[in-house]
Amino acid sequence: xxxxxxxxxxxxxxxxxxxxxxxxxxxxxxxxxxxxxxxxxxxxxxxxxxxxxxxxxxxxxxxxxxxxxxxxxxxxxxxxxxxxxxxxxxxxxxxxxxxxxxxxxxxxxxxxxxxxxxxxxxxxxxxxxxxxxxxxxxxxxxxxxxxxxxxxxxxxxxxxxxxxxxxxxxxxxxxxxxxxxxxxxxxxxxxxxxxxxxxxxxxxxxxxxxxxxxxxxxxxxxxxxxxxxxxxxxxxxxxxxxxxxxxxxxxxxxxxxxxxxxxxxxxxxxxxxxxxxxxxxxxxxxxxxxxxxxxxxxxxxxxxxxxxxxxxxxxxxxxxxxxxxxxxxxxxxxxxxxxxxxxxxxxxxxxxxxxxxxxxxxxxxxxxxxxxxxxxxxxxxxxxxxxxxxxxxxxxxxxxxxxxxxxxxxxxxxxxxxxxxxxxxxxxxxxxxxxxxxxxxxxxxxxxxxxxxxxxxxxxxxxxxxxxxxxxxxxxxxxxxxxxxxxxxxxxxxxxxxxxxxx
Numbered sequence: 001x002x003x004x005x006x007x008x009x010x011x012x013x014x015x016x017x018x019x020x021x022x023x024x025x026x027x028x029x030x031x032x033x034x035x036x037x038x039x040x041x042x043x044x045x046x047x048x049x050x051x052x053x054x055x056x057x058x059x060x061x062x063x064x065x066x067x068x069x070x071x072x073x074x075x076x077x078x079x080x081x082x083x084x085x086x087x088x089x090x091x092x093x094x095x096x097x098x099x100x101x102x103x104x105x106x107x108x109x110x111x112x113x114x115x116x117x118x119x120x121x122x123x124x125x126x127x128x129x130x131x132x133x134x135x136x137x138x139x140x141x142x143x144x145x146x147x148x149x150x151x152x153x154x155x156x157x158x159x160x161x162x163x164x165x166x167x168x169x170x171x172x173x174x175x176x177x178x179x180x181x182x183x184x185x186x187x188x189x190x191x192x193x194x195x196x197x198x199x200x201x202x203x204x205x206x207x208x209x210x211x212x213x214x215x216x217x218x219x220x221x222x223x224x225x226x227x228x229x230x231x232x233x234x235x236x237x238x239x240x241x242x243x244x245x246x247x248x249x250x251x252x253x254x255x256x257x258x259x260x261x262x263x264x265x266x267x268x269x270x271x272x273x274x275x276x277x278x279x280x281x282x283x284x285x286x287x288x289x290x291x292x293x294x295x296x297x298x299x300x301x302x303x304x305x306x307x308x309x310x311x312x313x314x315x316x317x318x319x320x321x322x323x324x325x326x327x328x329x330x331x332x333x334x335x336x337x338x339x340x341x342x343x344x345x346x347x348x349x350x351x352x353x354x355x356x357x358x359x360x361x362x363x364x365x366x367x368x369x370x371x372x373x374x375x376x377x378x379x380x381x382x383x384x385x386x387x388x389x390x391x392x393x394x395x396x397x398x399x400x401x402x403x404x405x406x407x408x409x410x411x412x413x414x415x416x417x418x419x420x421x422x423x424x425x426x427x428x429x430x431x432x433x434x435x436x437x438x439x440x441x442x443x444x445x446x447x448x449x450x451x452x453x454x455x456x457x458x459x460x461x462x463x464x465x466x467x468x469x470x471x472x473x474x475x476x477x478x479x480x481x482x483x484x485x486x487x488x489x490x491x492x493x494x495x496x497x498x499x500x501x502x503x
Contacts, residue, residue, distance in 0.1 A: 023043045027127050028044045048099070065097065066098040093109060094106060094109070105128060106128075156169075158250045164190055165188050189248075230255045364401045379423070388500045390498040407494070408491075415442040434497050435496040442490065
């Protein structure tokens, strides 16, 4: 039989080793007996709870618990010892602990049971999760804040996966497009645009995922009730730390009102342009009447000659056919003037179509040439060969050119250093066509040059000051510009710069 002293020494050695192991543990460890009394309390537990081991040994472990856990604990422990029914032992859960100073803090608690021949008890391993809980609370608050921002931002927003399927949509998006968030989640973002634009927008999204971060473009959406809505789509892609795309954020900015205002402004500009044309044609009425009267007089004379031949019985078929040809030529000449006049006077919507600048210049010079010839001046026209087309409204471009030529004529009536007005049309840098009107007039003062295109500014005693302003707005609407410079003769050069039409 082992000596009693040897057993005591072995127990003492084991106790020392246990104490050393408990104190070496990073996490707080509490040992309790079957009645719930503390039998072990390591240094980590002392640091966390504020008790020394001597203060808690033999006390009920509930001293480390706030209410209602304190009152419930003994009953729970007795029920487990009696029935074996577990609520935490061997499972672990989050609970609340209480320090010596009465403050509480959250912990992860894992409880295990140990049994030996001489002893039975429980070991509790605790981990203070105050910092984790604080971080979780901060994350929840940030998440909730982001949710509120997303839901209540006034700009319609959708969040999609990398294939464009809608993951979420805010309230503003529901209101704008007429779909509920649930309906939107069953669609791709590209399904919301008009059918003609879908393929293009999908290609843009694909390109964005592969190499971009964001893009923006005007696009047409179709609302749930079938209405077409003009909008600015701004899309950005979110990527992970490796640069792989995770999701896409799309802002849909309603531009319908902007388009309406632009259309109203365009309608107003068109009406102003029409009024300007009528005014210009009214000032040219005598010259236009002469241009029409000349071929009509020639037609009357040729018809009289043909009648005399017929009455005289001296009809030569070839001679009569020649007279008829001359009548046809003069009729066509009169018809061209009337058609040009009708086109210029007609009120119509703004058009965009490919235009031949050489033809436009030629038609205008036919209307204005008589006014210069009547004063003994020449209209010199130089058009470069094979001019590329421009895109726009031919009548409005002709209106600008006609206005500039008449301004040149009026300037030369005031003072002329030469006897011609020159109109040239030539390409510039392969991207533009310049139509330049040069005169031999006195030019403009420096003060007038600075205010030349201002509405209601004029150097004419009877002018309204709207002609050049309207001309400049017409050129802007065509993506071009109207420029002025003083030429080598001291007169004025006005340059109509128009962009070449894309193929």
